[in-house]
Amino acid sequence: MSAVSKLLSLTSELKLNKSYVQQIAEVIAAVIEFEVAIIDNNLEVIAGTGKYQSEIGFVYGKGSITGQIINSGSNFVLDDEPLNHNICKDCNQKIICKLKAGILSPIIWTGDVIGTISIFAFDDREKNELLSNRDKLLDFLMKISALISSKIGENEMHGRLSLMANQFSAVINSIVEGLVTIDHSGFITHINKSAEKLLNISTQQVCGRHINDIFQGFSVPKVLKLGQPYVEQEIQYINKGEVCLFISTITPIKTNQEIIGLVISFRSIRELRKLAGRLIREDRKYTLDGILGTSKTMTILKQKMQLVAATDSTILITGESGTGKELFARAIHEESHRKNGPFIAINCGAIPEMLLESELFGYEEGAFTGASRGGKPGKFELANNGTIFLDEIGDMPMHLQVKLLRVLQEVKIERIGGVKPVWIDVRIIAATNRNLEEMIKEKLFRSDLFYRLSVIPFYIPPLRERKEDLMLLLHHFLDKYNLILGKQITGFTQEVQRKMLTYPWQGNVRELENAVEYAVNIATNDIIDSTYLSSRVNDYFEQNASLASGDQPTLAELEKTAIAAALKRFGSTGQAKEKAADSLGMSRSTFYRKIKELGLDTKFPNINKLS
Incomplete structure (x- = not known):
């Protein structure tokens, strides 16, 4: 239990409501003219009048009358x-106690005695009056005790409801979707923070307005009458002349089978497109089929990778930067029997030499100054039963x-500072953009390691050597960023196609x-022309003016051949068309x-008849 929890558990219910119980004590004293004390189950004076007002905060001993009344839970008259x-x-306190008589009643809440309420006499006149009216006064105290218990219960319930309301509000405002609630007449009663952001409007501006003021064409009577949830309905919102489209789900609010309102949850179609694009890309990303390329070299390369993926042979992937070596390595892993194991990648050129060994092989506790307590496993251990990619x-x-x-030879590693070998079961895929054979001649790379790594070598050709894939990639990236950026760009001008092909x-x-x-980011038209190309591409053709107008085939010609x-x-079946489009990344x-x-609709006359 935390210190705060312990403190709260020691704080009595009476003390949590001490302002109220002090008012009760003062009212009683004013009516019956006896001194009043309200003491909690910790034997602390919480409220009082006269002598007891100065004793607020004083704690009595367990042998006191109050201590015994709390233990017994019974009323008591001190006569x-x-x-x-x-x-x-x-x-x-009995030696110094000035009491002549008293009446004490326990305060009971949820079955437990949480304190006492008492009235006392300090002289013979008060004693005689108190004892002569003992039954009436005892009945009065019992009713006051019940009143205090009732108030504490009410405050407790209010506190719980307030906490639940705050928790509910926090949950509602943490939801990504916009939420709007309306009553049975269609007037807005509440919106969450996401709705404020999506609609660019505050709660004060929108609450009390009719839903049709916000979402034009929203049919409230129809939805309320049918009482059925609407799922994935398109709704419009006009903000400063701009039309925003949302996908909404409409859920009735019912009480006793009667619809009293609706909850409308909605998300921006643009954001949903981004999410869909991200999911599609992630789904396709790490498979060989998901890697775009229909050129002869890429087709053969992927077929070979498909064959060797099922083995555990070491692979060396070479190729220039940006050709996607890690992408191919991940795809091989996903096609292998190790796909449920880890894929651990490490860039051997990005980690300082002094740290690379510990990153690869790990270290034991105390191996060097600053070593973590308990040691640390290296990438090889983390990749056990999976694949390690050494970029x-x-x-x-x-x-x-x-x-x-x-x-590679012994299939085991030793941590830095360790004395026991750690056996590992990993597949190694290495990659580089350097010419390792030239490095061997210059004695910068070990020949025996090269032959160990290149059991199965793969070379990823640069983009300029497979221009027929350029068209597929262009349209794939166009579709991708149209989706992400909410654009509807249809293609590229002939000039841009020629430049892209030649660059x-x-x-x-x-x-x-x-x-x-x-x-796509800077384009304002529905087609990309040269003004939207980066300065690097345009500068290249300014410096090589003759290259942009050669006799090379255009992208349109390459597209036509590929399609x-x-x-x-x-x-030409509907399913076949989908496979054809998917194979082209379109x-x-x-x-x-x-x-x-x-x-091509004339060359393949049945194409327009396909579903």
């Missing part, structure tokens, strides 16, 4: 002085190359994606549009 009464024999293997220092070679793309696929993202080949390969709508634009 003699404490020195003469047996109940006061153990009280540590930029050409940047690995020579002394670590020796240790890696030993790992060398030293950064390969990564650079191409960046170029398309830049163009025709896909149709020929997959056929959406179904883009695929149909391209067929029509490129005149």
Whole structure:
């Protein structure tokens, strides 16, 4: 239990309501003219009048009358002085006590005694009056005790309801979807923070207004009458002349089977498109089929990778930066029997040499100054039963190359500072953009390690060597950023296509994606022309003016060839068309549009009849 919880558990219910019980004590004293004391189950004076007002905060002993009344839970009338009464024999205050008589009643809440309320006489006149009216006064105190209990219960319930309301409000305002509640007449009663943000409006501005003032065309009577939830309905909101589209779900609020209002939850269609695009990309991202490329070299490459994915042989992937070496490595892992195991990637060139060994092989506690308590496993241990991807293997220092070679040979590692070997079961995929064979000649890379790593070598060709894939990637990235940015750009001008085809793309696929993202971001028309290309691309053609107008095939020509080949390969059924579009990295709508634009609907006359 925390310190705060302990403190709260020691704080009595009477003390939590001390302002109220003090008012009760003062009212009683004013009516019956006896001194009043209200003491809690910790024997602390919480409220009082006269002598007891100065004792507020004083704690009596367990032998006091109050202590015994709390233990017994019974009413009690003190009809003699404490020195003469047996109940006061153990009280540590009896010698100095000035009481002549008293009436005490327990305060009971939820079955437990939480304190007492008492009236006392301090002279013979008060004693005679108190004892002569003892039954009436005792009945009066019992009713006051019940009143106090009732008030405490009310405050407790109010506190719980307030807490629940605050928790409910926090939950509602943490929801990403906008929420609007309306009554049976269609007037808005509440909106959450997400709705305020999506509608660019405050709660004060919208509450009390009719829902049709916000969402035009929203049919309140129809929804209220049917009483059925509406799911994924499109609604419009006009903000400063701009039309915003939302997908909404409408749920009736019922009490005793009567609809008393509605809850409307909604999300921006633009945000949903972004989410859908992200999910689609993630679903396709790490499979060989999801890697775009229909050129002969890429098709053969993916077929070979598919074959070796099922084995545990070590693979070396080479190729320029930006060709997607890690993407291929992940795809191989996902196609292998290790796909349920971890895929651990480490860039051997991005980690300082002094830290690389501990990152790869881990260390034991006390291996060096600053070593974590208990030690730390390395990437090889973390990749056990899975795949480890050693990127930029050409940047690995020579002394670590020796240790890696030993790992490959013995299938075990030793942590830094360790004395026991750790057996591992991992598949190693290495990658580099450097020429390892040239490095071997320059004695910068070990030849024995090279041959161990390159059991199955793969070379990823640069984009400039597979221009037929450029068209697929262009439209894939166009569709992607149309979705993310909420644009509806239909394509590229002939000039842009020619420039894209001629540009060398030293950064390969990564650079191409960046170029398309830049163009879609700044484009204001529905087609991308040269003014939307990055300065790097345009500057290249300014410096090489003759390159932009060569006799090379245009992207349209390459597109036509690729689409025709896909149709020929997959056929003309509806399902075949979807497979053809998917193999080209195009959406179904883009695929149909391209067929029509490129005149393939005449070459394949049944294409327009397909569902």
